[in-house]
Amino acid sequence: MELLVSSAIGVLTAGGIYLMLRLRTFPVILGISLLTYAVNVFLFASGRLTVGAPPILRDGVEVYTDPLPQALVLTAIVISFGMTAVVVMIGLGAYLGSNDDHVDDQPTSDDTSGGAA
Amino acid sequence: MAHWIIIPVVLPALVAPFIVLAARYHIGIQRVFALAGVTALIAVAAGLAWQASDGTVTLYQLGDWAAPFGIVLVADRLSTMMVLLTAVLGLFVLLYAIGSGWDERGRHFHALFQFQLMGIMGAFLTGDLFNLFVFFEVLLIASYGLMIHAGGNARLRAGVQYVLFNLIGSTLFLFALGSIYAETGTLNMADLAERVQLISPENTVGIRVAAVLLLLVFAIKAALVPLHFWLPASYAEAPAPVAALFAIMTKVGAYAIIRVYTMIFPPELAATAGLHDVWLLPAALISLAIGMVGVLAAKSLDRLVAFSVIGSMGMVMVVIALFTPESIAAALYYIVHSTLAAATLFLISDLVRTGRADVALTPQAPMAGAPLTAALFFAAAIAMAGLPPLSGFIGKLLVLDAAFDSDRMALIWAVVLVSSLISILGFARAGSVLFWKANSIDPTEDAVQTRPHALAYVATGGLLALLVAHTVFAGQMHGYTTQMSAQLFAPEPYLSEVLETPGKLSEPKEGH
Numbered sequence: 001m002e003l004l005v006s007s008a009i010g011v012l013t014a015g016g017i018y019l020m021l022r023l024r025t026f027p028v029i030l031g032i033s034l035l036t037y038a039v040n041v042f043l044f045a046s047g048r049l050t051v052g053a054p055p056i057l058r059d060g061v062e063v064y065t066d067p068l069p070q071a072l073v074l075t076a077i078v079i080s081f082g083m084t085a086v087v088v089m090i091g092l093g094a095y096l097g098s099n100d101d102h103v104d105d106q107p108t109s110d111d112t113s114g115g116a117a
Numbered sequence: 118m119a120h121w122i123i124i125p126v127v128l129p130a131l132v133a134p135f136i137v138l139a140a141r142y143h144i145g146i147q148r149v150f151a152l153a154g155v156t157a158l159i160a161v162a163a164g165l166a167w168q169a170s171d172g173t174v175t176l177y178q179l180g181d182w183a184a185p186f187g188i189v190l191v192a193d194r195l196s197t198m199m200v201l202l203t204a205v206l207g208l209f210v211l212l213y214a215i216g217s218g219w220d221e222r223g224r225h226f227h228a229l230f231q232f233q234l235m236g237i238m239g240a241f242l243t244g245d246l247f248n249l250f251v252f253f254e255v256l257l258i259a260s261y262g263l264m265i266h267a268g269g270n271a272r273l274r275a276g277v278q279y280v281l282f283n284l285i286g287s288t289l290f291l292f293a294l295g296s297i298y299a300e301t302g303t304l305n306m307a308d309l310a311e312r313v314q315l316i317s318p319e320n321t322v323g324i325r326v327a328a329v330l331l332l333l334v335f336a337i338k339a340a341l342v343p344l345h346f347w348l349p350a351s352y353a354e355a356p357a358p359v360a361a362l363f364a365i366m367t368k369v370g371a372y373a374i375i376r377v378y379t380m381i382f383p384p385e386l387a388a389t390a391g392l393h394d395v396w397l398l399p400a401a402l403i404s405l406a407i408g409m410v411g412v413l414a415a416k417s418l419d420r421l422v423a424f425s426v427i428g429s430m431g432m433v434m435v436v437i438a439l440f441t442p443e444s445i446a447a448a449l450y451y452i453v454h455s456t457l458a459a460a461t462l463f464l465i466s467d468l469v470r471t472g473r474a475d476v477a478l479t480p481q482a483p484m485a486g487a488p489l490t491a492a493l494f495f496a497a498a499i500a501m502a503g504l505p506p507l508s509g510f511i512g513k514l515l516v517l518d519a520a521f522d523s524d525r526m527a528l529i530w531a532v533v534l535v536s537s538l539i540s541i542l543g544f545a546r547a548g549s550v551l552f553w554k555a556n557s558i559d560p561t562e563d564a565v566q567t568r569p570h571a572l573a574y575v576a577t578g579g580l581l582a583l584l585v586a587h588t589v590f591a592g593q594m595h596g597y598t599t600q601m602s603a604q605l606f607a608p609e610p611y612l613s614e615v616l617e618t619p620g621k622l623s624e625p626k627e628g629h
Contacts, residue, residue: 020285025277032284039291046299069298072247076291079254083287086261087280093265094273103281105274105350 005045012038025091025101029084036080043073121168122177122190124161125200125238128154133231148215151227155211158204158234166197170597172604174614176244183620184244185308191244193611194601195449199241199372202453203365205583206460207234209576213464214358216572217471222267222356229266232259233362240369244615246297246304249373250290253338256366257283263359264351275354282347286337293330300324307615309381310608313388321388328382328389332397335377338370341434342404345427349411352426353419357467360419361460367430368452375437375445379605384440398438398525402532405431409536412543418469418476421547422462425501428540429455432533436516439523445602447515450595454500454508454587461497461580465490468577469551471569478547480554485566486574491552493577498544500584503537508588513537515595 012034019031047066055067095101132154140146168175169192177190192200211230213219220226236256243249261283265276298304300323301312316324333344340348348367352360382389408428415421433455436448470476472484484490496507503509513533520529587594604611 028281032281032288035285035288036291039288039295043291043295043298046295048299066302069295072294072298075247075251079251079287080284083254083258083280083284086258087277087284090261090265090273090280091277093268094270094277097270097273103278 001049001051005041005049009038009042009045012041023103025095025103028103029087029091032087033080033084036076036084040073040076040080043069043076045069120177121161121165122175122192122242123179125158125165125204125242126190126235128158128161129231129235129238133228133235136231137225137228144221147227148220151211151230152208152215154231155204155208155234158238159201159208162197162201162204165192166194166201168192169194169197172600172610174604174611176614176618178618178620181621183618184615185303185305187620188248189244189305189615190242191307191611191615192242194597194604195372195375196241198449198453198597198601199368200238202456203234203237203241206365206456206580207362209579209583210358210362210460210464212579213361213467213573213576214356216570216574216576217358217467218570219267219356219358219467225262226266229259229262230362232256233263235259237365237369241372244306246306246309246377247294250287250294253290253369254287256369257287260359260363260366263362264355266356266359272354275350279347279351282337286334289330289337290334293327293334296323296327296330300327305615306376306380307608307612310612311616313381313386316388318387325388328392329396331377332374332392335370335373336400338367339374339434340367340370340404340427340430341400342407342427342431343400345404345407348427349420349423352423352463353417357419357463357470360422361463364426364456364459364463367426368433368456371430371433371437371448371452374434375448375605378440379445380608380611393438393440394525397434398529401431401434401438402529403431404428405435405536406532407431409540409543412540413546415543415547416478418466418478418547418551419463421478421543422459422466425462425540425543426455426459428536429459429501431536432513432516435529435533436519439519441519441522442599442602442606444516444519445605446595446599447512447519449598449601450508450515450591451512453594454512454584457580457584457587458497458500458509461493461577461584462501464573464577464580465494465497468493468569468573471567471573473566478550480550480558482558482560483555484551485568487552487555489574490569491548493574493581494548494552496581497584498548500581502541502544504541506588508584508591511588511591511595 016031016035019027047069050065053063053065054061055065136147136150175192179188233256236252239252261280264279265272303309337344384393405428408424408431411424412421415424433448433451436444466476468490472486473481500507500509503513520526
């Protein structure tokens, strides 16, 4: 269980970082999505891994799981979902405007601030 | 009186949807409500600052849940001063946006502006690390909208970089919060401050990783080298009033570092020893140097101002990294100065853009409104470069004085003084190219020149007047920042106020 969760976080993070370094909008956004999945699982695991335990007080239950990370993860999921939507829209606008989906600035022959043409 | 602390967050949160829903097609009504909202914010912020000025720490428990379980807002001297600074800056930036017509060049400027203020206010007031993350996201998502306000390819491209960089920063923040929660089981700052002290010396691996991750996140916000790459392009491409408002956003990073690394991970904490002097100080010195070299090397005025922001953040971080009561007092004085000076310079770069169509540092025919713009630039450049008589000079003296007792005094003094010289050269070069060489060039026939609106000058001049006031009342201001830093270094009243105030859960009922 611990091995499975931790290796899943590790693989997701590694894949996310690799994709982020590709420097084109689409892979970078995918990479950030992978990274946010990784961080969601990581936050979830930060309350310790327990199986089949309820998070809310009940009669006759001895073992509980920590409810707070679940609330944190929920917030993080909502925020990262919204942010991804925003970055997709801005990235699409930038791509359609300049016909180029590089994330970094491309070197131009005269290197003034560029792109205004 | 008890609910006043939440007003700086709630008020913009109400004004913004009102502007979107009720005044969508009436720029005039939007302006009136935005201005009224910011003016009310200033009044509330001034009241809070007055209340906190005698050293009281005021606590607000959301939903009446007591501290480690519920979210709390805390108003002490530092937070209320930053809130007041944000509100005042917001007013002048808004006046400029209205005067220059920037708010008409795209939709929803005023609503996004209010949301941006809400996020910044919340980040300054919150007493909970996860809540800090949420407010960071609020201010960021508003800033994404403001950053690409009015559109254009160059701006959208810079916007993509800005958003992606900050998304990575947010992810890193979540990783840091996850590790802190896994190590301590709490995210309330006051509770953390007590629990981190209790971690046994052999089990500090997790908390050390968390402390470094958190420092990285705040360093991204504060644009500390080598995490500053997002700043020059996005600040230079953002609409000028937005960039001027962003001047406070780098200070949110500095504020978070001051707050977290005096309260939760203080310098004397063995587990995180070396973080401040081994890592933060060199990075800050390099930021200062790179920022000021960038000022000299910049090819356009907006980039120049963006690099001067990096440089002045470097100066702030140098003096924060010393982590003595004197140095934090100097840092707080410099933070106020640097916010006002950077915002003024961004507005001036827009005055130049209005007067002559671009901001490239090349000799061109005299711009419209040149004498007044030149005078404003002269004063603001003096302030930013740290020449007497304006507050940059006093701030720098305080920085040098705070570094006097440090064992790296020679290095700090050398970097601060040499980089100041470089920045003076940079600003002098920019000013002479923009304003003096212009007189030797004849105006071409087809040049489109528009004089900036009078209100734009009023807003810029108002910020400069604040800088002058910051200089004239330097004694009182420094006295107050000294009190602030004393409060930061004696956090017991803060901790007991947060942790010992009873709430709903404090007295469990029978039978549960």
